[in-house]
Amino acid sequence: MIIRATALTSLLALQAGMASAEMNFNRIASFATPLNMAEGEDTSRPTSAEIIYATEDGMTLVYTDSPLGVVGLVDITDPRAPKPLGNIDMGGEPTSVGIIGQTAYVGVNTSESYTKPSGKLVTVDIASKTITSTCDLGGQPDSVAVAKDGSFISVAIENERDEELGDGRVGQMPAGDLVILGVADAMADCASIKHVALTGLTEIAPEDPEPEFVDINSLGETVVTLQENNHIVVVSKDGEILSNFSAGRVSLDGVDTEKDGAITFTGSITDVPREPDAIGWIDDEHFAMANEGDMDGGTRGWSIFSKTGELVYDSGTSFEYAIAEIGHYPDKRSGKKGVEPESIEVGTFGGTPMVFVGAERASVVGVYDVTDPTAPVLKQLLPSGIAPEGYIAIPSRNLLVSANEADLVEDGGVRAHVMIFEYTEGPASYPMLTSAGLLEDGKPVGWGANSGMVADGAHIWAVSDSFYSAQPTIVRINPAEKPAKIDQVIRVSRDGKPAEGLDLEGITLDGQGGFWLASEGNAEKGVAHALYHTDATGAIVEEVMLPEALLANQTRFGFEGVTRIGDTLWMAVQREWGDDAKNHVKLMAYNPEKKIWGAVLYEKAEPEKGWTGLSEIVAHGENVYVIERDNQIGEAAQIKKIYRIPASEMVPAPLGDDLPVVSKEEVRDLIPDLLSTGGYVLDKVEGLAIMEDGTAYVSTDNDGVDDHSGETMFFSIGKI
Template identity: 65%
Template structure:
């Protein structure tokens, strides 16, 4: 009897424990859009994943790709291993898609010009690619939405303005409108097309409305945003405007409103900033959420929940942007415009919780909010997306969230456009891996470069030249999860922020201060140099490169610095003029004597692009180096840690024959870089090794400039040898 009761109690405890286990979203896979191109197609062409939806069975994703003029399809039967299903060619530019069953209703822009807009709504069989029907829309479509009961399709006909004409000032005719088309047994009924006028509603450009985004609730009501007009309308089930109102404005405090100064200073304000909402999504039959990207005269950097009568139920203000600042995703080059630019919003119920997902176009982050109380939604997670998230789809029955990321940086050698999949499951949030949350002042950061370990749990790091007018040393506590920036030390010269620094390396000087390595750019008048700074960040000594090095120097300076028995060693990233092919220098400088020397190091032959060194760290009887190529995603080949024994580090005088050291491979970092479900990031730049051999690695996020902003900051445990 007692055994039975005990067994039952243990079973109940197990069930209760399972029920109470925390569920979170984590990224499980990334799909490069270019892999949907057919054999023989030019994969160097620009691709994009913009608006995305899923078939009724939850197994096939469908997305618009406007550069290629196609609908793309992805098999997600196994969501952790998405597979290409190929593209469906269209005779125009797809702007949006909504899938009912296995039919994709696609808005297609066929406009000849801004003044002669045209387009159609096509019904396409997702499996076969066959076009089943098409309706002329009488204008240029933007957003497409499906009624929850499958009874009709709504289309926002934007008839967008020419931003180069008259400085883009409204009005620019013809005016936009909304279209409603009935579905009969799932088929388009073009004869039912209803044109719903939006003119005369907005205070801004009222005679030239530009409907941007539409969504439909269970009552058959259509909510439509008019972004440039800063206006919102709700269209009743009968197809007439039931209510409309200004989207309003927000007073913003504690923002960075100055562009390209190379510093993150959140001390400015903007009063009366118009919301100008882009995406809109019903969260129930009475409320909807908007992402307030801005486009014409505004952009409030946040998102809002409205009642359908126009009452503001919740306003995020700067809280969403500030959350991105703390995890290193703030795009400084957009400071004077729209900051993190929330562009996308969607809704889904997971584990019984109503959730709102807000996408930052420029910060490349998806914010997850628990909207149990619409008046007080709670930010629970920040998920790393690809570059420029544009569209989302939730698949609650499979515990999946999917983001479509539109930016393809192939022309600049950057990351390709990707679709990313996130799963809601028990576990711990894998991202962010580094944050400044908890500091007394809002502290932005990014472009983490060189690192060095101290004590049991402190890593010191520097950011590179992207923040050239705010060079800093960051103190990071790796004993917490995620790792936390707990102090930011400004580097100063004569008490003022030091400028013209390109910091790529940091090491302890053994006296409470630091030695820093500045890579330099002679074409930008940034010197190649070493800097000795005290604990407060004040530069006490500056050491320029000797004439023997400057005579052969190209653009590539020091990437990393470490101290060995009184001698500083610096890794040079790439070949200089006197280096044999695929070799670089490891340069030595002894501060006490002022002597310089070097050895040579052989790096890998690049498969594509180039291979170079990004870090050097002394530990035990070796110096450890980060060797990497400059490739992203599936093009990446070389990302690894190597080492060279100290007994080989015998520098020869500059100008003569330099000894060639032999390296030993220690760890292939490609599996680590793929472990987060994203594409491989190119810039592994930081390495710190504690006294017990535990190593930490970081990536440089380029200051969120043509980059997703994602920073990987992780431990690889105690370093061994071999792969």
């Protein structure tokens, strides 16, 4: 099946590349949380950045780090070069932080059990990094909010339920409540603590409210989400309940509800409670909330309510669709809560009130213009780190900061990060690739895990890997658009059905309108190392399995790219097979007409950590180009490079003979390119396409947003 772009307007008006007078947020720096550990500490321990706030002057960030039991401090005097200021031990699990002037107020969970919750509010002098007071809160704190005039603090006392007890339902004592306490002499006034009971208000477990998040407007009114109870409460600064109402329920059509290796917006959810998490006042009458869901809910979007309970806006499917268009849709979460909007931040930049909606599972923040709260306009989607938990807007410095809690150190992955974005003139640097405007059966086309590429006239074809094994796909990219535009999608099929179970890592043209596709394969999962020949519609017309003599030495690291030189196909094998010398991999040759196999050897580098391998091969002019990369990410990355091999040396020897070793010359170190958007070095540089004039494009594989930030980088390195 081939789907082409329509002229319909996309749900997301991403206008990167417009006139330079346009204002946009762009990421300018990233800060890895392990940098705040003291010299000699074990930096292999998990750390995190969850809720984040800034000092009044906007020069220092303070974030909660639950795994380490600390708050971390970051100097952003120069926001493009954040500096570690160290950690401060909280004597428990910090859950939230608010700042008045240069003083931080940190909610700390000290509970010994679910039935005996306890916690404290810790006052920290940021300049001296000293704790100046501690207040017993009488329960387990979750969210902390500070009044705009600095006169008081509100704390949501969640007293969360045990998810292993009673089927994880609410109705577990003790009940949570809201704590309000004053501020005097830059310290919390413990004697002024007031507990505001929230029982008896909700339809769901009225005896057991679990306050989740709080925010305070300029009138001193605190809005509280009761997530599991699907309820909202507005409380005066004196502790009077001003209004309370259900967060409501939603039914949606056109939702991907199956974790099945395919992005298909064909399902529906019916009468699902919003179960909001974060909430933030837009003005004194309206607030925005992220409908993450918990027990039974999660509507994949966000809403705006008036403080009297009127729903004035709901995003429906539009937020999730916009995320899918930029390749950030997390298919593995389809059976649960999709992109999971969790965070809300509000700020006014350049006179425009904005709401920032963070999607935890998509690792994205949506930037909305809420000049009219009844009709928000999505202006941008920004790439965050993995699992964004909190944001802080600093309009006085034109900055937005995200705190991203996932630390994958135990799996050899990227560390938790704080990321800094600047609002300034110029085009948006992200997304680099979008399918905006392309529809399939009336729904946006989601994509991800792009691997191999090949140029075709003014366009580039790319193929997705095994993450979407139920929906192997070829997409056509127009690189002249800004951002580059996916304008056609071809579903790979076999006998009229999706060709499930392929691990496509390479693509090249067959010279007759069709394609040759390389499948990496994995014998342990029953996926063959193979070549597939398709026609122009993606229908497989020929399947080529590897010879048994070669498979006798196979590993799961097979073909990572395919290219064509004359009548011969060349495939790069990612890593050594059983008959290869150390740090040598095969470049395999196959002649489809003569059915003859052969190979040469390529010597790859040995990194200090992990492994290196090949991830792409492209013939152009008198050379063959390969991408050689290690499997490291972030600061540990060393090798992400393009090399060239003289085409004259690509003379295959018969399998079983001594194979010649080709020479190589470094063309480009890609690490500076991978750092160009202010993030960390992504692991999988897997796509290379070279246009007829020699202009080269590079892309990364985002692993289908599974334990990944979801970012796809697609960029030109000029003429190669």
